[in-house]
Amino acid sequence: MLKIGSHVSFSDKGLLSAAKEANTYGSNSFMIYTGAPQNTRRKPIDSMYLEEGNELMLKNGVEEIVVHAPYIVNLGSYKANTYELAISFLQEEIRRTHAIGVKNIVLHPGAYTDMDADYGIQRIADGLNDVLEGTNETDVNIALETMAGKGTEIGRTFEELARIIDKVKHNERLTICVDTCHIHDAGYDIVGDLDGVLEEFDRIIGLSRIGVIHLNDSKNPRGAGKDRHTPLGSGFIGFDTINRVVHHERLQGLPFILETPWIGKDVKTQRPMYEVEIALLRGNVAERFGIEFLSQVEELHSYFATQEMDPRVFVLDIWNLLKNDAKAKKADPREPLERLYDMVLEANLFPDLSEEGMNQRIIACLAGREIFTK
Structure with missing residues (x-):
């Protein structure tokens, strides 16, 4: 095992x-x-x-x-x-x-x-x-x-x-x-x-x-x-x-x-993504989090598609921006996961989810659709 x-x-x-x-x-x-x-x-x-x-x-x-x-x-x-x-x-x-x-x-x-x-x-x-x-x-x-x-x-x-x-x-x-x-x-x-x-x-x-x-x-x-x-x-x-x-x-x-x-906007309430990361690697996300979790991850994929963006490409672009453009980093120092969280929060996709719950779904989305269809 x-x-x-x-x-x-x-x-x-x-x-x-x-x-x-x-x-x-x-x-x-x-x-x-x-x-x-x-x-x-x-x-x-x-x-x-x-x-x-x-x-x-x-x-x-x-x-x-x-x-x-x-x-x-x-x-x-x-x-x-x-x-x-x-x-x-x-x-x-x-x-x-x-x-x-x-x-x-x-x-x-x-x-x-x-x-x-x-x-x-x-x-x-x-x-x-x-x-x-x-x-x-x-x-x-x-x-x-x-x-x-x-x-x-x-x-x-x-x-x-x-x-x-x-x-x-x-x-x-x-x-x-x-x-x-x-x-x-x-x-x-x-x-x-x-x-x-x-x-x-x-x-x-x-x-x-x-x-x-x-x-x-x-x-x-x-x-x-x-x-x-x-x-x-x-x-x-x-x-x-x-x-x-x-x-x-x-x-x-x-x-x-x-x-x-650990990630999160408030240092005092930051949480690790270990639970969802382990479930993704084990391939038992539905068993661990429930079927609704999968539908919410699919909803994230659909949302990002409407924004004409690939969330993984977005993440890498932001890391490069923060590394190579000092002015851009000073203007907006938010790291990629925080920016994705803010986008989803503003879209009001999952109003009942905690910050940890929303971040777990974002991590699952970044793993790609293929992981759920194997």
């Missing part, structure tokens, strides 16, 4: 809260941080409701979840205190991941800052050697994440990741987390040649080493090196490509994790 879920919070009642949240989206997998992703403060693992969380996961059919290391860990740093903190903290995160019962902890490899890529690769490999040799939890793998290529981060190419792996003694404990937005932004043509990209990955690293896949659309054209996520269908990758990734025969059995951003 397709393992698909989203990033969820890990607070209050720890794993129990995370499992409850994931279930509201229809997830049968999910990803957590064991504390705030921006710092190293952590509650004792025995206060994280692990038993109760695992019981609820079992009840909800969740077989595998993923942990993500905090963003502040930088094994590529030349600064001794930053580097040593990264090693000791990552060792503790591995112990916490083991206690939760998870086999993959996702890690951004690191950035070389004022040095160079060769230095960064060696520094990260040395750090991983120290981390792995200093932990006995051999059932926990470090999943090095493919990166978008911004700044001095390492992992923007398959070759960089392969060089790290080759330098690590216990590299059987290294897996890869493939992020669709990141590899697109790094220049890999998953839209036009997904099979070719997978073949290249297999030749350089090996598809068997993939442990996790992050699902994100991108606000930027291929090769931009920006790493800016957007909900599925509302970016330059598009729903069709993400759907092909999820159902690709060579990627079956892996956990697919959504990291798409």
Whole structure:
């Protein structure tokens, strides 16, 4: 069965809260941080409701979840205190991941800052050697994440990741987390040649080493090196490509994790589109949302046709406008999904729907008519 879920919070009642949240989206997998992703403060693992969380996961059919290391860990740093903190903290995160019962902890490899890529690769490999040799939890793998290529981060190419792996003694404990937005932004043509990209990955690293896949659309054209996520269908990758990734025969059995951003006009009431994104990828939208949902999506298609516009083309045009025309962005900084929402709201198509409900239907519309006729 397709393992698909989203990033969820890990607070209050720890794993129990995370499992409850994931279930509201229809997830049968999910990803957590064991504390705030921006710092190293952590509650004792025995206060994280692990038993109760695992019981609820079992009840909800969740077989595998993923942990993500905090963003502040930088094994590529030349600064001794930053580097040593990264090693000791990552060792503790591995112990916490083991206690939760998870086999993959996702890690951004690191950035070389004022040095160079060769230095960064060696520094990260040395750090991983120290981390792995200093932990006995051999059932926990470090999943090095493919990166978008911004700044001095390492992992923007398959070759960089392969060089790290080759330098690590216990590299059987290294897996890869493939992020669709990141590899697109790094220049890999998953839209036009997904099979070719997978073949290249297999030749350089090996598809068997993939442990996790992050699902994100991108606000930027291929090769931009920006790493800016957007909900599925509302970016330059598009729903069709993400759907092909999820159902690709060579990627079956892996956990697919959504990291798409929350959307909404009011920051206080913003919501993720995880529920509809998961249903679209599973192909059970009618079962999840009801037959009326499908008719409302068709009504959106008809409405946009009367406006002589293709909503997906509109979305990409607006991203390009916001990127390339500073005056236009200053005059109207609204992102594409907000503009589509405002159009539908003004047309008064669904006066009884909440903002979240309307956005869910817009996301389904951007997936295209074909997804509902297969």
